[in-house]
Amino acid sequence: MPSVPSTKESPVKSPVCPHAGKLLSHSNGDAKLREGSFPLNGIEKLTVVQNPEDSSKTIQINTKNASPERKWIRPDLPSRCTWSLGASKASFFLLPEPIGDTPxxxxxxxxxxxxxxxxxxxxxxxxxxGGSVKDRISLRMVEDAERAGILKPGDTIIEPTSGNTGIGLALAAAVKGYRCIIVMPEKMSMEKVDVLRALGAEIVRTPTSARFDSPESHVGVAWRLKNEIPNSHILDQYRNPSNPLAxxxxxxxxxxxxxxxxxxxxxxxxxxxxxxxxxxxxxxxxxxxxxxxxxxxxxxxxxxxxxxxxxxxxxxxxxxxxxxxxxxxxxxxxxxxxxxxxxxxxxxxxxxxxxxxxxxxxxxxxxxxxxxxxxxxxxxxxxxxxxxxxxxxxxxMSKFLSDKWMVQKGFLREEDLMVKKPWWWNLKLQGLNMSAPLTVLPTVTCQKTIKILKEKGFDQAPVVDDAGLILGMVTLGNMLSSILAGKIKLSDPVSKVLYKQFKQIRLTDNLGKLSRILETDHFALVVHEQIQYLTDGSPSLKQMVFGVVTAVDLLNFVTGRERRERSMSESTDEL
Known part of the structure; x- marks a missing residue:
């Protein structure tokens, strides 16, 4: 397989891998990271904050007095690989056991x-x-970087990943003695986090919704960490020729x-x-x-x-x-x-x-x-x-293997799992006695929101914009823990503590679906849909808040109905 031409002369005279010269652009030395530089939109400093609940890490970004340029290399640059069908082939490269030779x-x-x-x-x-196909490229990238003189003892490996490449790199880092920092989106499973932590890796989570070219994305955060941590390297599975070569x-x-x-x-x-x-x-x-x-x-x-x-x-x-x-x-x-x-x-x-x-x-x-x-x-x-x-x-193990998770996500029907359901299972959510929802605008301060929630006896409230569209949820517990941790101030708007990992349910859904949600969540946001026509005449489906329902609401409904039916039965017996 032909080599990939490098944009600069390599200091390594005879690299073992024909593509090793390309890897030099990953170095933390004098390589200029000019590709993909653009204004940081006011971002000055990125801080990694330890989460006391699950030992994962979150990102805080300071937007004042920002540096005018962001140093990173885009993961979607045009490839400079010169492979073509019929070209001369490179020598066979064997990975050591127990990686490769899969059945x-x-x-x-x-x-x-x-x-x-x-x-x-x-x-x-x-x-x-390490349990995945990514073990092949992880070891190959590490060993090619070592041969190219990029990785040295005591260096730090940083990688943006969906998890499996991170596990492979953490495995190699554990054996070879490197520090390893893995940056991955929040949607990735906790099982991956647990494995990475067991391998000694440091974990940083980023918003799943962030675009790849956003400073808050797993790619953007990884490059920011690389620029701040001495002797650190992103092996960069998105650009590294060792990936397809493996x-x-x-x-x-x-x-x-x-x-x-x-x-x-x-x-x-x-x-x-x-x-x-x-x-x-x-x-x-x-x-x-x-x-x-x-x-x-x-x-x-x-x-x-x-x-x-x-x-x-x-x-x-x-x-x-x-x-x-x-x-x-x-x-x-x-x-x-x-x-x-x-x-x-x-x-x-x-x-x-x-x-x-x-x-x-x-x-x-x-x-x-x-x-x-x-x-x-x-x-x-x-x-x-x-x-x-x-x-x-x-x-x-906690995702698609779980029947409950499959039902909650709509990938499995509840009736396929249960032989006998309680009497209320198929009743519609409309039968619940839900009060008018309490909502707050994103500009309301945390102090004011806490006061309102305590006065009204609520633990949480939906945050909506002026048009009534749902932006997220705010909870008393989340606000208070963020204030005590110093992440926010009482004077900050609630938009800084929006909670987006909540479940939604429609009025037409049954109480069985609500019951499944409440087994793992403290509440569910009840929404109803309306069609809104835009200025160009095209329809747009919008979700509006109808209410917030908790396990107490469901329990009150079930026990109240059973109590009334029991009273009616006793009255009939007396007659």
Whole structure:
């Protein structure tokens, strides 16, 4: 595989990796980070604050007297890789055990259910040491950086990640003695946080909703930390050529060996794009007629043509795949077709793989397999489709493995789980006696809001804008803990302590769904939808606050109804 030309002369005379020169741009030395610099919009200082409840960390940003430029390297720069089909190949690069040489298994029951004629095989990447396909690139990036003279003993590794690359890097850092800081969005599972913490990594969480080029995103925060911490390096899986090279040199070779060189279709979920790029390049060289299918979740923009990405969704629950930018290492030219997946089919397929095939895989594995059973219908008997299963169930024990979580997210119907339901289960929420909602504007001070909540006997209130649209929730507990921790002042507006991790429920939903929500949450926000017409005449669906309901409200309704029915029954008996 040809090398990637560097933009500056490398001080390393004979790097082991032909791409090692490119890695020098990750150094904390005299490399100029001019690419992607732009005004910081008033941000001066980023502070990492320890969360006493779960030992995770949050970000505080000071917006006064900001530096005029932000130093970072965009993760979506055009690739300078010179690979082309038929070009000369680099030498085979072997990763040490127990990373690599993962098993390939035949899927037996699922193809029959979906009427497939071809052979369906799955490469189980969760057998790697850290539990995912990302172990391959993590070790490769670290060792290439060491050979290039970038990483030295005592240095710090920082990486923005959805978790699995972070686990792989933390594993390597634990063995090799580096400090490791992992920056990842809030939506990623607590199981990943626990594993990272056990490996000695420091964890920083960022808002899931932040765009990749925002200073508050996991990418932006990682670069800010890198610029502030001496001898720190971002190995940068989004740009690092070692990412696709690891798969070109190992994953693809293993697939070819395990399939005796015969593969007709490859189905891979796309995140950074390193897996699909590296594997597809090698397979296209050795199997010219192979069809490469990339899988991209709804809400992501990786798929082509662009029309496939048109959707109102901006977020999704599946972790580790999909992005709101095109990573540098993703070579979309090697992908022959794209499949857009959704959360429901992904998680239900993951559960099916576990139940019917005995494969303890994660959510993105279900995404890839759900795509495969659809696109592989075009294959004939005697042909072969390979699906890569990226990670294991370990990271998602509290998510799609849980029936309650699946029901709460709308991916599973409650009636499919319960044989006998209480009498009130299917009653609509409209039957609850809910008082008029108490709402506050985002400009109201914390001091005033605390006073109002105490006077009215509420623990929480929705925060809405002037048009009545929901911005978030504010709770007494959240405000008081933030004030005591010194994060906010009493005079600050409640917009600084908005709580957005709350559940919403509609008036048309049943009390059973409310009951499930209240098993894990203290309250649910009751909303009703209205159609609002904009100035151009186009309709827009808006959610408005109807009320806040708690477990006490549900309990009062159930006991009150039972008490009335008991009284009526006793009166009838007396007659």
């Amino acid at each position: 390939m298994v035949r899927i037996n029951k699922i193809p029959k259910v979906f009427g497939l004629k071809c052979e369906l095989l799955a490469k189980c990447e969760y057998f790697n040491a 798969h070109y040199d190992t994953t693809a070779e293993e697939i070819l060996e395990q399939c005796d060189g015969k593969v007709d279709m490859l189905v891979v979920g796309a995140g950074t794009g390193g897996t699909i790029t590296g594997v597809a390049r090698k397979l296209k060289e050795r199997c010219p007629n192979i069809k490469i299918v990339g899988v991209d979740p709804e809400g992501s923009i990786l798929a082509e043509p662009e029309e496939l990405n048109k959707t109102d969704k901006t977020q999704y629950e599946v972790e580790g795949i999909g992005y709101d930018f095109i990573p540098t290492v993703l070579d979309r030219s090697v992908v022959d077709a794209w499949y857009k997946s959704n959360d429901e089919e992904s998680f239900n397929m993951s559960r099916m793989l576990i139940r019917d095939e005995g494969l303890l895989c994660g959510g993105s594995s279900g995404t890839a397999m759900a795509a495969a059973v659809n696109v592989a219908k075009e294959l004939k008997e005697g042909q072969r489709c390979v699906v890569i299963l990226p990670d294991s169930i370990r990271n998602y």
